[in-house]
Amino acid sequence: MAGVLLVLLLGAGIAGVAYAASGTSAGCVDWRSEAVFNGTGYNHLVHLTSRCDKPVGCDVSTDVNPAPIKVELEPGRSQTVNTFLGSPATAFTPKVTCKKK
Numbered sequence: 001m002a003g004v005l006l007v008l009l010l011g012a013g014i015a016g017v018a019y020a021a022s023g024t025s026a027g028c029v030d031w032r033s034e035a036v037f038n039g040t041g042y043n044h045l046v047h048l049t050s051r052c053d054k055p056v057g058c059d060v061s062t063d064v065n066p067a068p069i070k071v072e073l074e075p076g077r078s079q080t081v082n083t084f085l086g087s088p089a090t091a092f093t094p095k096v097t098c099k100k101k
Contacts, residue, residue: 018042018090026098028052029073033062033094041086046094049078058098064089073098 016037024030028051035042046060050073059068060081069081084092 020090020092021094023096025058025096026052026056026100028100029056029058029096029098031060031094031096033092035087035090035092038086041088042084042090043082044084044087044092044094046081046083046096047078048073048081048096048098050075052100055101056098057101058096061095063093063095068097 018035020033020035022032030049030051031046033044033046035044044062044064048058048071050056052075054075056073058071058073060071060083061068062083064087065083069083071079071081073079
């Protein structure tokens with residue numbers, strides 16, 4: 001019975017998410033990361049949410065993909081950055097650096 005429940009959870013995508021880290025950049029951009037199983041590997045996602053009163057520019061990178069991905073965020077907006085598709089690893093360390101414009 002437990003094996004059937006695990007298969008159902010995996011099939012629904014519930015057991016395929018691993019939360020990695022969270023933090024704040026520039027004093028007003030909250031971020032959190034997660035690795036989501038896509039059927040063949042894990043997508044490394046970094047979710048950004050701006051609480052800033054002005055637009056911000058962010059560089060998002062990880063230890064797995066050190067090339068920075070540039071993101072522009074307007075006040076009150078959110079965006080998800082996919083830093084790696086289909087990784088065999090669930091663990092990664094994000095680096096988020098934002099500056100107010």
